[in-house]
Amino acid sequence: MTPPGTTSPAARPDETAYDRRRLRQWLAGDARADGVSRRRMLTLLAATAAATTLPAPRTAHAAAGPIVKPLPPEWFIQRGTNAETRWEALRGTGHHTPNDRFFVRNHTATPVLDAGDWRLRLWGDGLRGTPAEDRPVEFGYDDLRALPSVTRTAFVECAGNGRSHYTTQQGETVSGTAWTLGAIGVARWRGVRLADVLRRAGLARHAVDVQPRGLDAEYVSGGESLGRVRRPLPLAKALDDVLLAYEMNGEPLPYDHGYPVRVLVPSWVGIASIKWVGDIQVSAQPLFSPWNTQFYRLFGPAHPPEGSAPLTRQTLKSAFELADGATFAAGRGHVLHGRSWSGAGGVARVDVSTDGGTTWRRANLHDRPRAGTWTRWSVPWRPTGRGATHLLARATDTAGRRQPDVSVPNTQGYLFDAVVRHPVTVI
Ligand SMILES: Nc1nc2c(c(=O)[nH]1)N[C@H]1C(S)=C(S)[C@@H](COP(=O)(O)O)O[C@H]1N2
Numbered sequence: 001m002t003p004p005g006t007t008s009p010a011a012r013p014d015e016t017a018y019d020r021r022r023l024r025q026w027l028a029g030d031a032r033a034d035g036v037s038r039r040r041m042l043t044l045l046a047a048t049a050a051a052t053t054l055p056a057p058r059t060a061h062a063a064a065g066p067i068v069k070p071l072p073p074e075w076f077i078q079r080g081t082n083a084e085t086r087w088e089a090l091r092g093t094g095h096h097t098p099n100d101r102f103f104v105r106n107h108t109a110t111p112v113l114d115a116g117d118w119r120l121r122l123w124g125d126g127l128r129g130t131p132a133e134d135r136p137v138e139f140g141y142d143d144l145r146a147l148p149s150v151t152r153t154a155f156v157e158c159a160g161n162g163r164s165h166y167t168t169q170q171g172e173t174v175s176g177t178a179w180t181l182g183a184i185g186v187a188r189w190r191g192v193r194l195a196d197v198l199r200r201a202g203l204a205r206h207a208v209d210v211q212p213r214g215l216d217a218e219y220v221s222g223g224e225s226l227g228r229v230r231r232p233l234p235l236a237k238a239l240d241d242v243l244l245a246y247e248m249n250g251e252p253l254p255y256d257h258g259y260p261v262r263v264l265v266p267s268w269v270g271i272a273s274i275k276w277v278g279d280i281q282v283s284a285q286p287l288f289s290p291w292n293t294q295f296y297r298l299f300g301p302a303h304p305p306e307g308s309a310p311l312t313r314q315t316l317k318s319a320f321e322l323a324d325g326a327t328f329a330a331g332r333g334h335v336l337h338g339r340s341w342s343g344a345g346g347v348a349r350v351d352v353s354t355d356g357g358t359t360w361r362r363a364n365l366h367d368r369p370r371a372g373t374w375t376r377w378s379v380p381w382r383p384t385g386r387g388a389t390h391l392l393a394r395a396t397d398t399a400g401r402r403q404p405d406v407s408v409p410n411t412q413g414y415l416f417d418a419v420v421r422h423p424v425t426v427i
C-alpha cells in the first residue's frame with residue numbers, strides 16, 4: 001500500500017485500472033490479498049472453523065434526531081447531521097477521548113436499536129453453502145459477547161478531517177463538511193475479531209471482499225437514494241485487525257457511535273468503520289458501492305480522470321489542544337500541548353514553531369509511538385513580542401512520512417496532511 005499524500009499521480013491507478021487489477025487478482029486466486037503480503041495472508045488463512053447457523057432474526061429500528069447525545073457548545077461545533085470535537089475540549093483528557101466528547105459523523109441520523117432484537121447477518125457467495133441475503137448465517141448480540149474478545153486502542157478519523165484548511169490555507173474550493181481538525185477521536189474498543197466471525201460463518205477459500213452495511217436510513221444524495229451506508233473491505237484487511245466492537249472506553253457503545261455493534265477498521269479512513277452494522281456480504285468477486293467509487297477516492301487535476309484507488313489508510317496530522325485565537329500573556333511561561341497521528345505507523349517526532357514557521361524545536365513526546373493511535377506532546381513557550389502569530393506543528397511518523405507545507409488538493413477535500421497554521425494572540 002502506497003501512503004496517501006506521497007503517491008505520484010502516475011503511480012495512482014484510476015478506477016478502471018483498480019477494477020481491472022481486482023478482477024485479475026480474483027482470476028489469479030489472490031484477490032483477497034490486496035495490500036497485504038502473501039505470507040501474512042497465509043498466516044491469516046491458516047485456521048478455518050466450522051460454520052455455525054443460529055436462530056432467526058428480528059431487527060428493531062427506531063429513529064431519533066440526527067445525534068442522540070448532548071452536544072454542549074464548549075465541546076462541539078455542530079455541522080449539519082455531524083458534530084466536531086473542539087480541540088480545546090481535549091486538554092487534560094488523557095490518551096483516550098471520552099465518549100461524551102467524541103466527534104459524530106452521521107450520513108443521516110442515529111438509529112436507536114435494541115441489542116435484544118439485533119442480529120448480524122452474513123451472506124453471499126464467499127461463504128460455504130452460499131447463504132442468500134434472505135437465508136443468511138446469523139449471530140445475535142449474546143452470540144458475539146460469548147466469543148473470545150479483544151481490546152485495542154485506535155482512532156476513528158473522518159477522511160475529510162482538516163478539509164476546511166484546503167480553503168483557508170490553500171484557497172481551494174472543496175465539497176463536503178467543513179471540518180477543522182476535530183473529526184477524530186481515540187477510544188479503547190472491545191469486541192470480537194471479524195476474522196473469528198467470518199470463519200464461524202464458513203468463509204470460503206475463494207472469498208475476496210466483505211461489505212458491512214449499516215442499519216441507519218438510506219442516504220439520499222442529489223435526490224437519489226444511494227441505499228444504506230456500506231463500503232467493501234478487501235478480505236486481507238478484514239482478516240487482519242478489524243473488530244466488531246461492542247464496547248467503547250469500557251462502556252457499551254453509545255447510540256451515536258454504533259450501538260449495539262460497529263465495525264472498527266484500525267488506521268483506515270472513518271467510513272470503513274461502519275456503525276450499527278446489520279449485515280455483511282461476503283463475496284467471491286470484488287464489490288463496489290458509492291462509498292468506494294464516487295466518494296472516498298481522490299478526484300481533481302492532480303488525480304486520474306476516474307479518481308484514485310479507493311482510500312484506505314489515513315494520512316498524517318497534528319493539532320494543538322487550543323481554541324483558534326487563544327491568547328497568551330507575554331513574558332510568562334506557558335506549555336503548549338498537542339497530539340499527532342498517522343495511518344501509516346506511530347508518530348515518532350514532532351517539531352513545533354511558535355513564530356509562524358521561522359524557527360522550529362522538537363516537542364517532548366508523552367506517548368510511546370504506536371500505530372493506529374496518536375502521540376501526545378508538549379513544548380514550553382515564553383512569548384515576548386505582543387500581537388497575532390501562528391503556532392505550527394509538524395509530525396514525522398515511523399514510516400518516514402513528514403507533514404508537507406502544502407497538501408495536494410482533491411475536489412472532495414480528503415486526506416489533508418499539510419502543517420496547519422494555528423492563529424493565537426500574545427497580549
Ligand atoms: N452506518 C453508518 N456507519 C458510518 C457512518 C454512517 O453515517 N452510517 N459514517 C462513517 C463515517 S464517514 C465516519 S468518519 C465514522 C464516524 O464515526 P463516529 O460517528 O463514531 O465518530 O463512521 C462511519 N460509519
Ligand SMILES: [Mo]
Nearest residue numbers: 158159270271
Ligand atoms: Mo467520515
